[in-house]
Amino acid sequence: MFFLMRGNILSRALSAAASLARGPECQGHLEEIRGVRLRGWAWRPSRPDEKLVVEFISAKRRIGEATAALFRPDLKQAGIGDGSHGFEFELPRDLLDGRERVIHARFKHSGVELDHSPRLLRPSCLGALDEPAGAALSGWAWDPYHPEAAQEIEIEVDGRVESVLTASEMRPDLRQAGIGDGRHGFRFDLPLRLLDGRLHEVRARVASSGFELDHSPRQFQLAFEGCLDGVFEGEVHG
Structure with missing residues (x-):
């Protein structure tokens, strides 16, 4: 009984000490x-x-x-x-x-x-949504446990799914970084209706699991620039 009580007291003392170290101190x-x-x-x-x-x-x-x-x-x-x-x-x-x-x-x-x-x-996919460049979005996704498999990526803008892409484009930077054979990139050209000068939010995730890529969501604000000069001899110029 004495040893049991002593053990219980010691256990409570150690628990209290750990709690103090984690609580008021840090x-x-x-x-x-x-x-x-x-x-x-x-x-x-x-x-x-x-x-x-x-x-x-x-x-x-x-x-x-x-x-x-x-x-x-x-x-x-x-x-x-x-x-x-x-x-x-x-x-x-x-x-x-x-x-x-x-x-x-x-x-x-x-x-x-x-x-x-x-x-x-737990094993999961790796990937990232890159900074928007021009009127296109790009990124990459790779499952290191199934390195040959190309991941399907769901692109969502302002809560609406715009496209499902296959991350299978070759990117030398990925290959150099040890991301499989480098064929795990993707690119999405933004529709003209989203180039309206307003602020939009884009998300990218693995379609099969819902895993959201690093740096997702991102925001972009782009405006379409251009003009129509005219039509000359059946050709459109602008």
């Missing part, structure tokens, strides 16, 4: 794994100007760290200092080997884990 939250990125926030209420460093562990191996210094309006609104306590971390490519991984996030200075750590990394 607070943080590992929010999600989206694509190849981890996202969350961390801060020390007693030192609101300090930027904490969060380190990441997988299979007892340190895989990297991030400084929680990104500004996020939602954090500011929630009273998390001035809001500049967010972090993002891109997972190393050697973890994308088709196996599930458990990812831990902890305060570097204390080793105490953030709330909602660890999280499970």
Whole structure:
């Protein structure tokens, strides 16, 4: 009985100590794994100007760290200092080997884990929606666990599906970066009706799973420029 009570007291004491370290001293939250990125926030209420460093562990191996210094309006609104306590971390490519991984996030200075750590990394597609260029949108998508498969990409503008494309265009930059054989790009030419000078929002996601690509949504504001000079000998000039 004595040993049982002693064990219970010790367990409660350790639990309380961990709670204190995570609570009043430092607070943080590992929010999600989206694509190849981890996202969350961390801060020390007693030192609101300090930027904490969060380190990441997988299979007892340190895989990297991030400084929680990104500004996020939602954090500011929630009273998390001035809001500049967010972090993002891109997972190393050697973890994308088709196996599930458990990812831990902890305060570097204390080793105490953030709330909602660890999280499970499951196989999923990689991809990104590039910055709009001219009257066209482009990007890429690739499933590292099925590297030969071309992904179907759904393009949505202002809540309306405009097109479903196959990400199969060759892009040398993808091949150089190790994204399969490089044939995983896509391009979408914007309809003229969207070149109206108004602000529009575009989203790109994998049609089969709903997985939204990195940097989606994006906004664009473009106007059609041109004029009709006339018709000469049956030819239109402008």
